[in-house]
């Protein structure tokens with residue numbers, strides 16, 4: 209049996225190496241090496257990955273590659289792309305990469321060409337998109353659909369929402385634009401607010417749920433259905449005209465009342481947080497059209513191929529993943545901020561929170577043993593320029609070490625996308641770029657390079673040495689966004705291999721759902737007492753029910 213991770217030779221070599229590097233300041237590393245950026249950045253497709261502001265030196269990467277080799281990264285990648293059951297706790301493959309294969313490719317898994325199924329579903333999706341976008345899809349009273357509401361949560365919400373917002377510039381210009389909305393919250397606040405402003409005759413709902421059993425989604429769907437029935441009457445054909453279902457559970461969709469013609473499928477080998485490339489991406493395709501959706505897939509596929517083929521020293525997902533491991537396990541940094549300097553990527557941090565933390569927020573390894581090393585850091589973020597006015601204080605002067613990913617497109621507001629970029633908007637983009645560069649520089653170097661800073665009182669000084677990466681996109685396009693998302697997906701996989709955990713399950717979200725059933729029964733008077741309740745929960749429940757605690 210192989211030794212535990214922290215006793216492996218490559219791990220111990222990294223620990224020893226980290227002892228040497230810990231004391232080094234990024235300002236000195238830059239001062240001592242004029243070629244640092246040249247050596248420590250890589251580019252693929254339209255993404256430049258600059259990791260020269262990470263606390264790594266020449267010897268760090270080879271040691272990380274040794275660790276990756278000892279952990280069997282090459283073999284695990286081969287298993288992922290062979291459709292093996294890389295999610296053993298659920299006995300499933302994880303083949304999100306197959307969702308973005310070019311149509312002509314075959315993908316044989318267990319004697320079946322998976323890509324035939326994928327392409328057939330994309331065709332069906334295309335048909336629906338054309339029908340809705342062209343105005344042929346009508347509400348039950350004959351009105352053209354003007355609004356689509358995606359009802360879903362987690363992976364059935366965050367990815368589609370993030371991409372739909374990020375690519376809003378790619379909405380084809382039409383006389384009557386289609387408005388795409390999202391409702392996810394269990395408490396009904398989003399759906400109730402939306403319904404108040406929508407025309408029931410012209411609204412189409414997508415019920416998006418891989419399992420079709422998520423209570424949040426089913427309760428929002430029930431609210432939407434009740435609203436339509438009250439507003440339009442229980443007309444025959446109401447459900448057929450106003451509801452589409454996307455799920456891996458066809459039977460449950462049928463039971464709910466969704467006709468087979470309105471059902472789009474995904475498969476159990478697509479994890480929820482990896483599913484935006486499937487029919488779960490329908491709201492994206494409705495918003496930007498199918499050709500742009502296919503460009504998104506093509507960008508992701510390009511990254512898949514890069515991940516499979518590029519040597520590790522040039523491989524963006526491998527580098528991003530291993531540098532994360534370096535920061536977490538060797539430098540002891542357990543917080544990671546995602547900071548897009550582009551308002552269109554506002555939802556990216558939320559999306560990555562699920563992708564990274566639901567995948568790698570684990571403390572039991574694949575062998576079922578508790579582990580004694582850190583795994584996924586706490587990931588959070590928001591639009592960088594706004595965060596400058598909110599939590600950058602902590603990044604610059606707090607007591608916690610934090611790593612950051614700065615994400616920014618080099619070019620924006622080109623004529624084609626905006627019917628005329630104004631000088632003002634171009635200037636605003638320059639402002640965002642300048643701030644992105646300034647912040648990562650100050651975080652890395654501290655105030656040493658700033659004139660007269662040394663004479664400032666201590667509370668106005670910046671110590672620097674906070675590591676960051678910058679992901680510079682040529683432009684934010686469907687293609688580059690697809691590649692960027694796939695880059696993070698594979699980063700998560702690389703890290704899971706090092707940490708010996710299963711990134712494709714999420715057992716930590718199950719028990720809370722289960723015990724909420726009892727609390728609900730108490731609230732509804734169906735259960736007198738919360739089984740095994742602690743004093744806090746019982747007291748809160750009593751207060752809600754108006755009883756004296």
Ligand SMILES: O=P(O)(O)OC[C@H]1O[C@H](O)[C@H](O)[C@@H](O)[C@@H]1O
Nearest residue numbers: 362363364417418419422480717
């Ligand atoms: O798509 P669904 O089956 O409705 O699941 C929606 C979400 O809920 C679950 O609780 C999981 O934590 C997520 O991974 C999933 O994306």
